[in-house]
Amino acid sequence: MQPPPQQPPPPARRPPRRPDHGLDLFDDRAPHPPRARRPIPPDESPTDIIPVEDIEYYEDPEYYEDDYADEDEYPDDYRDDYPDDVEERAEPEYIEPADDEEEPRRRTKTGRRFLRWVAALAVIAVIGGGAWYGIDKIFGYADYDGAGDNDVVIEIGQGDSTNAIGTELTSAGVVASGKAFVKASADNAKVRSLQPGYYVMKTKMSGAAAVTKLTAPDARVGVLQVRAGTQLDDVTQPDGSITPGVFSLLAKASCAQLNGQNTCVSTDDLRKAAESADLKAMGVPDWAAAQSAKSTDSRRIEGLVAPGVYDVKPGWKADELLGFVLKSSATKVQAAGLAASTTVNGQNPYQVLVIASLIEREGVDQDFEKISRVIYNRLAANMRLQLDSTVNYLLDKPVVTTSDADRTRPGPYNTYLNVGLPPTPIGSPGSDAIQAALKPADGNWVFFVKCEKNGLSCFAATASEHQQNIALARQRGAF
Template sequence: MSGDDLGLFTDPEVDERRPLKKRDRERDNARAKAKKRKKTVLWLVVALILAVGMGGAYYGYRELRGIGSFEDYAGSGEVDAIVEVQDGDVVSKIASTLYDNGVIASARAFTEASKTDARVTSIQPGFYLMKTKMSGQNAVARMIDPKTRVPAVQIVGGLKLTDIQADGKAVPGVYSKLAAASCTEKDGAKVCLTADEIKAAAEQTDPVALGVPEWALADVKRADPQFRLEGLIMRGVYQVKPGVTAVELIRSVIVSSAQKLQGAGIPGGTMNTGFRPYEVLVIASLIEKEAIEKDFGQVSQVIYNRIAEPMPLQFDSTINYRNNQPHIRTSDADRNAIQPYNTYKVPGLTPTPIGSPSQQAIAAAIKPAGGDMMYFVKCQKDGTSCFSKTYEEHQAKDQKAQQEGVY
């Protein structure tokens, strides 16, 4: 018998010569079945993930290709709906806006219809007069029609709030321009605010409710109601929503203008001028009325120099503003009249601006040209001014301009 014939030192787990007991075979079979089950479950999970992924991809493909169904109206619309397109809006955003306003049954009705007309990508910011319950195709056709867009209000430099008479014709002021843009259609009839309604709202409503910026509030509250909003609507283009109240209309324009004024430097850029932001606005309006753009900086310097002297500004434009006249010159009676806008008699700046200032006039009001000129007169027919340091120089240039028929 060998040394281990009895199997005392042999491991039954590793000794292949020793036959497996029944219990061991059952254990091994159980292990094999468990491994098989794990592999089966794993493959099922993989198959499920692939199925979901392929389903999602197919759904995305269908959406991109426009295969699926979507809600859409059949008609050309029912009642008026004003829709605003904002700067930077893409087609999908416009579609969402139309849907939110009840114009179309689904955003996709518009995006699908827009694929046939590239002009949709060129829709400009502004307000559009649409109809509720339009088909996607009709909504696209209406959006790209130039007549659908509400015309923007163009405010030019020097424009007054109210109309003036010039050469027998009425020159529309800010209020009249806003009234013309306020129109909408209801039951087939054109409905507009009037200039008088807008003027009344401007004069009677709390300036805070009108959106007047904080830096102008004190001066606006002190001013004569008929002049208090003058100058706060600077030169520029304004989008006006039709169908709103007079107060809402004015507020939207004042708030928009306040943003433009801020970009032009009021109030932020006025700190080193020696004037309050509202006074800089007044100066800018005087510059706008008294000169052409290339002379803005020098006219601004004359204003600064005269106020520092002190010396009356002696501007005909301020008298004509109060008298609602467009003329350049004034009469002796006008210049002798005692009223707040007569800068021949009243020293300093006018109580309010005298018109809508441009960005260029504001820039000149914030940073004048420099120098010691004290006088100027229009000396060329294109509006160019000649500047002088002394009254004698000024008189000579004034007489020459008159002899040459400049004015």
């Protein structure tokens, strides 16, 4: 009797795949992945799909180990159902490390921690060293002791900060470092109000000594202040006092004591420079230099020194002093509106400058435009200007009245005898007088006289009106 044919074994069930948690199973920092059920990949045939819930799963690992210990025992048809790429994506089992591997791993961790601490301490040391260097760089500074050695002139520019002044002092050898000056001046408000200009200091001064000397009342030198209407030469006032002219003011500004030497330039040296200097080379505008070059008298630069404050350096020579002032004045005159193309009622720019000087000396600001109109009206009518200020110019008197003897004295500045303008300005006109000369008021006046004690004038178009104004002026005690 033949044995019954053996039945083929039932198809083996493939263990479910575990989910991939994106963790390295051999990294001791990763949690052990839990065993989980995994659905069997669907069959390639879309016509026969086995629902997932109908498949049994066995939780006992030994079940899988017994049935699938050897891959060769898989039935061929089973391998056909699961492509190779599925097998390649199978996730490896978690393998517990051996006990003897724990200790090296712990030592490795300890070594890494130690290296991290060493690196951190090194970084802290570098940062600390840099911070110390920065503190020393900011707060440390070099400084001299004492009140200094030799005299030296330094210049403070317009708008210079305390730091900028400290830098200038360091460059000149006054202080050892700018920080020495800045620190010493921290509580001194006078330093912040220093005016631009030249100051006499000493070399190798302490920061505190430099602050004290720089803020002293006599520290600033070389200051030249020219007021509107100032002449080149001194003027004698009615009370006998002397009003210094531009030459005297400039000579005084040139003075300083440097290491026992006097730097003063005399008024005679300044006059000689004015007589012989190349005015165009000194910065005088062409329209003024061409006219002034016709004369060799020092008064040829009259009116070319504009009112204002100038900082001249003690130690400069006469031509350097005069050249600096004339060049700076040219900028001021141009800013006031005078240029080579200027013409007013047929008068060229130099003649307008002369008219402005007459306006400055003849009245007060409120009357400037009216006085300007009187002068232009008289020039247009070919009338003598008959201005007392021009007669008194050569007499160095500032009054606005003249005697009969003065009016009959011949000379190029006697506008009672001569028709037209004097050959040069008679003083330094300010910007207001220049503006009035450029834009005279509208009117038909040809006479004016000071008729108020405050300097205001009365204007007239006829001789009879003018005589009435003169009587009024005497009645009011105006002159």
